[in-house]
Amino acid sequence: MNNFDHLQTILRELDKLEDSLRTLRDYVEPKTKATVNAAIGEAHRLRDHLWQVDKAMEQEAGPM
Numbered sequence: 001m002n003n004f005d006h007l008q009t010i011l012r013e014l015d016k017l018e019d020s021l022r023t024l025r026d027y028v029e030p031k032t033k034a035t036v037n038a039a040i041g042e043a044h045r046l047r048d049h050l051w052q053v054d055k056a057m058e059q060e061a062g063p064m
Contacts, residue, residue: 003057011050018043 001009018040025036 004054007050007054007057011047014043014047014050 021036021040021043025033025040028036
């Protein structure tokens with residue numbers, strides 16, 4: 001498994017995490033929904049950072 005494959009695995013796991021958080025949000029009390037939404041927001045920020053990692057790895061690899 002190369003680094004790009006590994007990153008794709010991480011992104012798939014993040015997708016699962018976000019889906020699980022959305023499901024959880026459907027079953028919690030309204031005051032807890034805000035906290036779950038914050039966690040989803042953090043997952044989105046993590047995704048943004050992971051895309052930056054992808055771009056950095058592409059630059060390291062150079063033209064293919």
